[in-house]
Amino acid sequence: MANLQNNRRGRRKILRTVLIYFATIIAVIFFIFPIYWLIATSLKTRAQAFSTPPLFVWEPTVRNFIDIFLKRQTEIEAITGQELELATGAETFFYNSFIVTFSSIAIATVIGVLAAYSFSRYQPHGTNTLMFFILSTRMLPAIVVAIPIYFFYRSLGLYNTHIGLVLLYTMFNLPFAVWMMKSFFDEVPRDIEQAALVDGSNPIKVFYKIALPQVLVGLGATIGFLIINVWNEFLFALLLTERATRTVPVMIAGTRGEVGINWGLIAAIETLYILPALVLIFVLQRFLLRGMTFGTVRGAK
Amino acid sequence: MSLPALVFVILFIYYPLVQMFYLSAFRWNFVNPNMVFVGLENFTRMFLNDQVYLRSLLNVVLLAGQSSAIQIPIGVALATIILRYRRIGGLFWAIIFLPYVISSVAVSLIWTWMYNPYFGSINVFLRAVGLGFLARPWLGDINTALIAIFGTVNWIYIGLTTTMTIATLKSIPPSIFESARIDGLSGFQEFRKITLPLLKELIVVLMIIDIAGAFKFFDLIWVMTQGGPSDSTHVTTTWLYRAAFRSSEPGYGAAIGVTIFIFSFVIVQLLIKITRSRLTR
Numbered sequence: 001m002a003n004l005q006n007n008r009r010g011r012r013k014i015l016r017t018v019l020i021y022f023a024t025i026i027a028v029i030f031f032i033f034p035i036y037w038l039i040a041t042s043l044k045t046r047a048q049a050f051s052t053p054p055l056f057v058w059e060p061t062v063r064n065f066i067d068i069f070l071k072r073q074t075e076i077e078a079i080t081g082q083e084l085e086l087a088t089g090a091e092t093f094f095y096n097s098f099i100v101t102f103s104s105i106a107i108a109t110v111i112g113v114l115a116a117y118s119f120s121r122y123q124p125h126g127t128n129t130l131m132f133f134i135l136s137t138r139m140l141p142a143i144v145v146a147i148p149i150y151f152f153y154r155s156l157g158l159y160n161t162h163i164g165l166v167l168l169y170t171m172f173n174l175p176f177a178v179w180m181m182k183s184f185f186d187e188v189p190r191d192i193e194q195a196a197l198v199d200g201s202n203p204i205k206v207f208y209k210i211a212l213p214q215v216l217v218g219l220g221a222t223i224g225f226l227i228i229n230v231w232n233e234f235l236f237a238l239l240l241t242e243r244a245t246r247t248v249p250v251m252i253a254g255t256r257g258e259v260g261i262n263w264g265l266i267a268a269i270e271t272l273y274i275l276p277a278l279v280l281i282f283v284l285q286r287f288l289l290r291g292m293t294f295g296t297v298r299g300a301k
Numbered sequence: 302m303s304l305p306a307l308v309f310v311i312l313f314i315y316y317p318l319v320q321m322f323y324l325s326a327f328r329w330n331f332v333n334p335n336m337v338f339v340g341l342e343n344f345t346r347m348f349l350n351d352q353v354y355l356r357s358l359l360n361v362v363l364l365a366g367q368s369s370a371i372q373i374p375i376g377v378a379l380a381t382i383i384l385r386y387r388r389i390g391g392l393f394w395a396i397i398f399l400p401y402v403i404s405s406v407a408v409s410l411i412w413t414w415m416y417n418p419y420f421g422s423i424n425v426f427l428r429a430v431g432l433g434f435l436a437r438p439w440l441g442d443i444n445t446a447l448i449a450i451f452g453t454v455n456w457i458y459i460g461l462t463t464t465m466t467i468a469t470l471k472s473i474p475p476s477i478f479e480s481a482r483i484d485g486l487s488g489f490q491e492f493r494k495i496t497l498p499l500l501k502e503l504i505v506v507l508m509i510i511d512i513a514g515a516f517k518f519f520d521l522i523w524v525m526t527q528g529g530p531s532d533s534t535h536v537t538t539t540w541l542y543r544a545a546f547r548s549s550e551p552g553y554g555a556a557i558g559v560t561i562f563i564f565s566f567v568i569v570q571l572l573i574k575i576t577r578s579r580l581t582r
């Protein structure tokens with residue numbers, strides 16, 4: 001009798017495990033398929049990309065990845081029959097995205113780390129209000145400042161410049177950098193720093209000799225999340241750039257996925273474009289909770 | 302040391318914000334930059350005569366509502382599974398989180414292709430399994446465009462909801478679950494008796510975040526439909542962009558911006574009120 005019951009329970013357990021695995025597989029397919037399809041398309045010729053029924057087995061080609069950098073616009077137009085904004089090759093857009101991301105993150109990190117350290121250690125008067133104020137700026141829609149910023153940039157000559165985007169992205173990412181780095185500084189015991197200060201060490205020296213080395217991993221994680229944020233920004237890049245400074249997302253958005261365009265070429269650009277985020281998310285997995293929930297839910301630091 | 306951060310915030314947030322309130326009382330365009338003072342006319346026009354603006358507000362509400370209704374239950378279920386089956390859970394978590402971290406523009410284009418009437422994977426799939434009569438130009442059809450957008454939205458944000466839930470569930474000391482298991486509670490009982498009560502606050506927070514998020518939403522709709530067909534998929538942000546920079550009415554756009562700011566401000570205050578004790582810890 002007991003045996004029978006055990007058997008039944010065992011069978012039910014197996015059934016449940018099978019169901020959960022089945023559901024998991026369906027979910028994985030749902031989440032992965034569009035990304036798989038993008039990467040697959042980037043490895044197909046134009047004819048293969050448009051074939052019906054779609055090809056699941058084909059001889060992959062890296063032709064698209066070469067063409068987006070080496071072919072000039074006239075050649076691409078000859079192939080696709082459409083005007084495509086690849087006049088100087090995709091490297092211009094990647095270069096713009098890279099410069100803007102790198103510079104703004106460098107500035108945001110330096111200023112953000114300093115601010116986070118002072119919030120964490122010295123708790124200047126009104127620290128709570130300030131932290132809270134910095135956070136609320138992040139939660140408000142950026143588009144509400146789009147119109148004034150546009151005119152502001154036009155009149156200052158910052159429109160269509162790298163430096164203009166860099167300043168703006170620095171601003172957008174400072175709150176995150178401060179918030180995240182403060183949480184890492186808060187975790188480091190301050191005894192050593194205090195001892196050094198009592199011994200008469202220079203506070204600035206204490207900061208970069210003692211405090212900073214202890215949060216290097218956190219600094220790396222913060223920079224990783226900043227890269228994802230800036231690399232993906234679209235609205236202000238759309239608003240404030242023209243051909244010379246256009247970043248990758250604005251360029252690919254311009255194609256609007258229309259038929260007739262060579263999907264393989266756009267897919268190749270998109271694949272290269274999403275690659276950093278794909279890699280970063282697996283590297284940063286350990287910090288996901290801190291980096292993404294931003295203090296809004298319980299349990300997230 | 303925090304001074305440089307403050308300078309940036311004032312220059313790029315405060316100054317433009319004040320400026321926007323000022324601009325919303327004027328009418329001018331990019332060709333003729335003579336600013337005419339019109340008082341509150343932009344606002345009366347918006348609420349009394351602008352059908353698309355009202356529609357965009359409705360779409361924001363629909364977007365927030367469907368996000369809460371679909372993403373929260375699925376997110377909670379997935380988080381529970383991930384925490385229960387830790388061995389494959391970590392990888393699974395990273396996978397469902399992928400759509401959120403890759404560029405929203407890239408995502409929009411991928412899904413625009415998938416919804417393509419001729420070559421899109423969705424129609425191809427429907428035809429392959431004999432449901433060809435359901436195939437349609439998803440984004441071009443006024444009846445399905447918004448639903449198609451919502452599908453993509455859920456694909457992106459379920460990973461984030463799951464992550465938020467995991468953070469909350471992880472704050473529960475594991476000993477509670479252990480003693481529950483010793484007491485012989487089944488998985489479902491465990492969920493109902495321990496997990497659900499703790500999730501109540503989370504659910505409120507997530508709903509507020511969904512509403513705030515709906516007012517921030519821009520990239521996806523701008524790339525997938527630009528508000529079309531027949532302006533049926535606009536949200537407030539895309540309508541602002543269109544009014545200010547495509548229809549050359551920056552004053553009217555600024556007025557729309559003022560309303561977005563006010564709505565969002567109220568919502569964010571609500572969120573901060575709930576989470577403040579933890580934010581300023």
